[in-house]
Amino acid sequence: MLTSLDESLYHQSSRVFAEAAVSDHRFYDRYSYTLMAPDGAAALLTGMAVYKNLNVHDGFICTQAGAAVQRNVRLSRPLRPIVEPLTLGPMRTEFPEAFKVTRMIAEPNEFGDAFDLSFRPVFTRLESPHYGEADGRVHTDYRRFSQVGWTSGTLVVDGQEHTFDRWFGWRDHSWGVRPGVGGFEPYTGTRNRGGIPSAARAGGMGILLVYCGFATDSYSGFFFTIEDEVGKRLYIDGAIRVNDGEPSELVDGAHKITFHPGTNVFDSMRIQAQTADGEVWDLDVEAIGRPWAYRGTGYDHGWNDGKGLGAWRHDSLTVETDVYDVSHPENVVLPNGEMIRPIHREQPVRVTVRGEQGNGHAPMMVVGPNQVYGLKERL
Structure with a gap:
């Protein structure tokens, strides 16, 4: 079928935009x-995804109030027929100005919490390509851009409404195969x-993934590194920007x-980033x-059927x-009372840069043991 994108002059293959140019079932956006x-x-x-080769459109809404509970909503439907803008139950996303304003909406609903948000990024970063092979096949081939900035709007969590005009927001958009x-x-x-996508780079060894996207009044940036369990660097990417100046690439x-x-x-980290302009x-x-327990979103086989993201569920x-229950720093208690230690956790943070305080996502x-920090594999 044709969509509005097919009016553009940016086709990458003979296929229409509603079809993937690759046949791998894992292709996602x-x-x-x-x-x-x-x-x-x-x-x-929150987030939404499309799996064109699986005819699936899914997404999630997770909220926290304080440091006690994480409320989760997972949604899935057939992708086709495709509607514009893409809508998933109470959720939809609009792009009034590409890379300048993103509007994310979850109408009041019977399932969980609601929001109406306008996100204005101050820095958008296209990461280096993510690519990997093992055992004669490509297991990873995707791109990602990430954004940090400020959000205005309304968020309702467990019946309590929060209205604001400058809360920190972080957004990423990735597509391909992983x-x-x-x-x-x-x-x-x-x-x-551990089933973590980035761990595929280590050829069966454990990894340490350290990432921080942040913004203060004057500074914004991204730090991203992946190391194996003995400290060998497998990937590094990032940049730092001062006010509205040109970003400087991370080199070490x-x-x-x-x-x-x-x-x-x-609990805390000291990150030292060296950029191409010689600054430290x-x-x-x-x-x-x-930290967010991403199992609640559907990652880590988080759906009740254990099939995870992108699986066909119903017509x-x-x-x-x-x-x-996330009151413990590491342990997560599921509704049935089972205690788990999910590996995929992503942490809201406060970030201080050269005496100036802001916020970030880290x-x-x-995954597995880590000799540098003397950590054993957690089960």
């Missing part, structure tokens, strides 16, 4: 977005530790992480509230809701 109050009193994690996304992952000999970096005692979840930047990163809208994942 997704955005994720997170918002937090400056003091961490309320937070939102492990664990869009259905089953073929097994060809080398295991992917280091980190010192303080973990909550007895856990693999961080010290980022003091402090955790606020609790009409399917919705799941639940509430996690995934920090330890």
